[in-house]
Amino acid sequence: MENEYGNYLDDDKKLKEYGDKLAELRRNGVNKISELKQDIASLKRNKLIDSAARNARIAEDLRQIAEARVVAAKNKNEISILQKEAVAYANEIAGIYIRSVHDAQNKKIASLAEKYKNDIAAINTDFNRRREAIVKSYCGKTTLADRTAKKEALSINGYEHKAALFDAHSKYVSDVDRAKVAKNQAYVDRVQKNRSLRNGSPRFSENISLGWQNYVYQFKPSKFFLNNGLYLAIFVFFIVCIIVAPISGNGQLLTLPNIFTILEQASVRMFYALGVAGLILIAGTDLSIGRMVALGSVITGLILHPGKNIVTFFHLGAWDFTPLPVPARLALALVISIVFCVLFSCFAGVFSAKLRIHPFISTLATQLIIYGLLFFGTSGTPVGSIDAGIKDMLGGRWELGFLNGEFITFPKLIIPAVVAIFIAWFIWNKTTFGKNMYAVGGNSEAASVSGISVFWVTIGIFAMAGVFYGFGSFFEAFKANASAGTGQGYELDAIAACVVGGISFNGGIGKIGGAVIGVIIFTGLTYCLTFLGIDTNLQFVFKGLILIAAVALDSIKYLKRK
Structure with missing residues (x-):
């Protein structure tokens, strides 16, 4: 999947060579078996094909599956060795890239936080300056029309201040989220590439690691406490009961x-x-x-x-x-x-x-x-x-x-x-x-x-x-x-x-x-x-x-x- 840095793994020449070799070794073996099985399943569901023609095509697919299994067995060891080498190499270059992306995005997030802080200060300064100017312009004016105009001007200034704060916060959150996406995507690309090299086969450890990575990426304290606050409170209650029980003589x-x-x-x-x-x-x-x-x-x-x-x-x-x-x-x-x-x-x-x-x-x-x-x-x-x-x-x-x-x-x-x-x-x-x-x-x-x-x-x-x-x-x-x-x-x-x-x-x-x-x-x-x-x-x-x-x-x- 593309991110703002491009898909670094797909651009690597050596990794591309590994992928091409594995694809060639699998083409007439495991991949062909999978394709033929899908064709058989499709034929069985297709009610428009004549029964005799369907049986003939299924028989031919079964014959080709038997041939493909011979090829798959012949290439199994070579595929296994090459696959391990490719995954190890992918993990090596991915580790370097992921660390560089994390460092770059963490610096970017820090600079965004500093910029957001300065933007808020500037917005507040502008709000106070305009407020003082409005108060000063209506100083000494006591008619009902003037008081109404002053109140309306202050209200508009307050509304524009809140809108500016909201826009600044939204932009800050959006920019930080993009930085988090870049960090997360670098890791996702690594997992997806490893699965591709293993012909789509996942690994339990990778699934756990990817799940944790996605959790960290999506984690927000407000959402966490909204979803789990009650359970945390009940957990604390049980802990208190466990502590109090022996103290109270129960x-x-x-x-x-x-x-x-x-x-x-x-x-x-x-x-x-x-x-x-x-x-x-x-x-x-x-x-x-x-x-x-x-x-x-x-x-x-x-x-x-x-x-x-x-x-x-x-x-x-x-x-x-x-x-x-x-x-x-x-x-x-x-x-x-x-x-x-x-x-x-x-x-x-x-x-x-x-x-x-x-x-x-x-x-x-x-x-x-x-x-x-x-x-x-x-x-x-x-x-x-x-x-x-x-x-x-x-x-x-x-x-x-x-x-x-x-x-x-x-x-x-x-x-x-x-x-x-x-x-x-x-x-x-x-x-x-x-x-x-x-x-x-x-x-x-x-x-x-x-x-x-x-x-x-x-x-x-x-x-x-x-x-x-x-x-x-x-x-x-x-x-x-x-x-x-x-x-x-x-x-x-x-x-x-x-x-x-x-x-x-x-x-x-x-x-x-x-x-x-x-x-x-x-x-x-x-x-x-x-x-x-x-x-x-x-x-x-x-x-x-x-x-x-x-x-x-x-x-x-x-x-x-x-």
Whole structure:
């Protein structure tokens, strides 16, 4: 790529010779194989070619690929040796050039800073001189017209002063940015040339180095603190808690058992955040999460209860599922929890997708319906604990042994949470449905024009949320006795975790990793405050401050993008 100094690597004669030799060695070998494979793929997609002709051409391409592989194998060692020599030489001359560019541009930036300082001083001097002249010209003039004219002249002078300062600053920033571009481009040219010499093959170390170089090039303190200020503040809060805990007599906070406990508490709530994250991505929300949790937990508790149930659901009699094998009971509880959560979630989704009712209203209605049905069906009675053996099998802990005098156990619930995170990440980042989610969230009208079915994408997101809620509510029953009141307020924690994790309420912006970090932050915050003996009611204050700060920062970033 050209910069103000020209592409120094392309101008080097010796490096050009290396490139020509490598191209010649690859021409009838690896390059020809790549071209022929592309031709075969194109032929398979082309519906206008006769089947017999297509098969004949593909057969000929395969024959030539076999010949090209012989050539590639013959030239492999020579290419490898020549490639290493070329890359080493490119790095040598690039290192010298990059240092010279950096020195030159750093001097240029310093001179620009000095010039900017002098320009500002000159602008301020001119402003003061003109202001004094205006005041002096109207000295002794006291009529209304004179006072109005004086005020207007001073106002114009002030406006012109601000405009001049703005222009000077813009020019300074623009010139400095050009100098930074020259520094960055010198390094980018080196990486691109190395990749070209390796026939397009990247190197992990180069990718890391280039990523860091681009980060430094684009780094701005204001942008950094806008994007990470909240996380820095929370990090400082955790550090303070770690320091204060032993001083206050509460013991060591930063221990492996405490970390595992935080992760265990975050594991189940992770499912709720992963579900609602998709709705927030399309500028929606979900107020029914807590009731979904209660629904699935009650179902799970009824099926996994040891012996006859104490609850008669809708007066249909006290069930006893113990005659069923344990795997069948687990599968039944999980499937029914997921099915009901998906049905209720899609019920809300249809109204939002078809009638454009905001998810706030449709999920609020769903919340009330589930709440009423559960309390009426169970009379508010807890369904009791689940079978102890089953509870330990999925919700217990593995014993790892002693470490520094402490007995360490690993929570089993962390495993399904990790699996859920990977699945959600895969859907968001590696599937067409995930790309459509971002498109609908960013601009649903543009997505519709481009051929994306906004209705089915929205329904799919609600259904996916229901699946995550179903799994989460299933595992929730392993933590405590389920009842119609289980999960109260969980929707607020899940939504807050996503927002703190950077999933924008404005839609189309966010990553699954953000939701994961948000859940861990909120769970860790609650655990730290409880560990320090902070009143439960005051914990809501801390959560509220973090939530409003996260939304405020998101709004500021959104306004800046506009």
